Amino acid sequence: QSALTQPPSASGSPGQSVTISCTGTSSDVGGYNSVSWYQQYPGKAPKVMIYEVTKRPSGVPDRFSGSKSGNTASLTVSGLQAEDEADYYCSSHAGSNNPVVFGGGTKLTVL
Amino acid sequence: QVQLQESGPGLVKPSETLSLTCAVSGYSISSGYYWGWLRQPPGKGLEWIGSINHSGNTYYNPSLKSRVTISVDTSKNQFSLRLTSVTAADTAVYYCARRVPAPGRYSDYWGQGTLVTVSS
Numbered sequence: 001q002s003a004l005t006q007p008p009s010a011s012g013s014p015g016q017s018v019t020i021s022c023t024g025t026s027s028d029v030g031g032y033n034s035v036s037w038y039q040q041y042p043g044k045a046p047k048v049m050i051y052e053v054t055k056r057p058s059g060v061p062d063r064f065s066g067s068k069s070g071n072t073a074s075l076t077v078s079g080l081q082a083e084d085e086a087d088y089y090c091s092s093h094a095g096s097n098n099p100v101v102f103g104g105g106t107k108l109t110v111l
Numbered sequence: 112q113v114q115l116q117e118s119g120p121g122l123v124k125p126s127e128t129l130s131l132t133c134a135v136s137g138y139s140i141s142s143g144y145y146w147g148w149l150r151q152p153p154g155k156g157l158e159w160i161g162s163i164n165h166s167g168n169t170y171y172n173p174s175l176k177s178r179v180t181i182s183v184d185t186s187k188n189q190f191s192l193r194l195t196s197v198t199a200a201d202t203a204v205y206y207c208a209r210r211v212p213a214p215g216r217y218s219d220y221w222g223q224g225t226l227v228t229v230s231s
Contacts, residue, residue: 036217045221100159
C-alpha cells in the first residue's frame, strides 16, 4: 500500500483538462513543499513534470501545472493531447526518517 | 548531459544478494547532489529504496533498511546497491537516479532501468 493516495485512473478528451489528486498527511504532502509529479510511459523511466508543488522543469509544456491545498496535491493537465496518455506518480518528502514517498500512480487515458 | 546507466545480474536466486551498480557520466558525483535507487515491480508503482551523497551519507527506506546498503565510489564516478536475502517480492525494474537536494527533493535524471528477477 502506497503512502500517498492517487486515483488509479483518469481520462479526458483531447483539448479538455484533467486533474489528478494526491492525498497524504500533515507528515508528508501537508508538511512540506517538496511535492513532485512524474510522467512514465510503458517501459520507460519516469520523467519529472512538476517539482516543489508548482514549478515546471525546462522543457515541460505549460499545459502541466501543480497545486496543493492542505494534505492534497494536484496535477492538472490542460489542453489534453494524445501524447499525455501515460502513468503519473506523485511524490513527497516525508521527514528525515523516510525522505521519499510515492503515490500508487494514476493511468491517464486520452479518449 | 547527465547520464546514468545501471548494470548487474538480471537473475538472482532467493535468499541471495542483489548487487547493482550505477555509472554516472556528464557530472561528477563529488560535485554534489544525492544519488539514489528506486524500484518498480512489474505492473506496480514506484518505491524509493535509498540515497547517498558524495560524502557517503545515506538515507534508506525504513521498510528495506535492514537489507539495504548503498555505497559510492567517487574515483569511478559510480554508486552501488546491495540488497540481501532477496525473495520473489524483490523482483522489479531497478532505477538509479540523481536527486536534487532541499527544497526541491526530486529526481531529475534517471537511468533506463534494469529488470532483476528473483527466481531459482
